[in-house]
Amino acid sequence: STSYEYILVSTPRPGVGLVTLNRPKALNALCTPLIVELNDALRKFDADLSVGAMVITGSEKAFAAGADIKEMKDKTFASAYGTDFIENWSDLAAQIKKPVLAAVNGYALGGGCELAMMADIMYCSAGAAFGQPEIKLGVVPGAGGSQRLTRAIGKSRAMELVLSGDNFDGKKAGEWGLAAKVFESPQECVDGALGLAQKIARHSRIAVKAAKEVVNKSQDLGIREGVEYERRVFHSLFGSRDQKIGMAAFAEKKKPEWENA
Numbered sequence: 001s002t003s004y005e006y007i008l009v010s011t012p013r014p015g016v017g018l019v020t021l022n023r024p025k026a027l028n029a030l031c032t033p034l035i036v037e038l039n040d041a042l043r044k045f046d047a048d049l050s051v052g053a054m055v056i057t058g059s060e061k062a063f064a065a066g067a068d069i070k071e072m073k074d075k076t077f078a079s080a081y082g083t084d085f086i087e088n089w090s091d092l093a094a095q096i097k098k099p100v101l102a103a104v105n106g107y108a109l110g111g112g113c114e115l116a117m118m119a120d121i122m123y124c125s126a127g128a129a130f131g132q133p134e135i136k137l138g139v140v141p142g143a144g145g146s147q148r149l150t151r152a153i154g155k156s157r158a159m160e161l162v163l164s165g166d167n168f169d170g171k172k173a174g175e176w177g178l179a180a181k182v183f184e185s186p187q188e189c190v191d192g193a194l195g196l197a198q199k200i201a202r203h204s205r206i207a208v209k210a211a212k213e214v215v216n217k218s219q220d221l222g223i224r225e226g227v228e229y230e231r232r233v234f235h236s237l238f239g240s241r242d243q244k245i246g247m248a249a250f251a252e253k254k255k256p257e258w259e260n261a
């Protein structure tokens with residue numbers, strides 16, 4: 001397997017791919033090579049038939065403290081625009097078809113918060129520290145923070161956070177629905193995410209892929225087109241083997257043996 005400098009990659013449970021951001025000296029600041037490695041690892045898991053879902057986590061101290069400020073401080077408009085700086089961060093949200101969970105402990109600031117929000121499901125610990133502090137650096141969020149945070153928690157709260165640069169904790173992230181579950185400790189958070197990923201990985205791969213696709217459509221389409229889109233995908237699944245297997249197993253009171261076909 002590939003060895004990386006800034007991330008650790010493992011398969012700790014059947015069907016589950018884990019990426020641990022591992023740049024401890026910089027609190028997992030997301031330098032360009034780290035993002036390139038992350039994209040590579042996620043793409044490999046996405047293509048790996050033995051993997052059904054992925055988890056991204058960091059350390060107990062930091063999920064990620066944001067984009068690498070030292071790397072970008074001398075950039076000009078022309079170099080940022082000309083190289084589409086940060087555009088490749090979107091691979092996670094735009095290209096990966098299997099479910100990606102974020103298990104967030106410690107700091108998830110700026111790009112760290114944005115990366116966590118790109119995941120399909122976020123779990124965190126109560127003590128996690130989220131925020132979009134870019135305003136304090138003289139800029140604005142650049143990896144989707146102003147858009148995803150606003151959709152997740154509403155305009156007034158998002159505006160307050162983006163304009164103040166203040167942090168909010170994991171408990172709040174749960175109350176506001178940004179995180180699906182909040183855990184007491186970092187270890188419970190990672191275990192919880194691995195457990196959910198394992199559960200997802202036991203379902204039909206075809207159905208899981210379709211389920212992620214239809215839920216994501218709700219973010220882009222109006223309700224009428226979204227519901228129509230969902231119904232078409234639902235119809236299309238009657239062309240899969242797994243629909244026959246799943247429904248026959250129910251009728252026969254058996255456990256389905258998915259063919260992922």
Ligand code: CAA
Binds near residue numbers: 026069
């Ligand atoms: N970029 C580069 N280096 C960073 C970093 C970052 N985002 N965050 C932390 N580090 C480095 C520090 O410079 C320090 O390195 P040295 O030991 O070489 O000095 C090391 O990590 C440890 O950090 P601290 O000593 O600051 O640790 P702390 O516990 O005192 O503070 C912290 C922790 C509050 C998270 C603080 O590090 C901090 O404020 N970090 C910056 C957070 C931030 O502004 N993030 C947004 C970045 S902009 C962005 O993300 C743009 C976007 O939308 C894509």
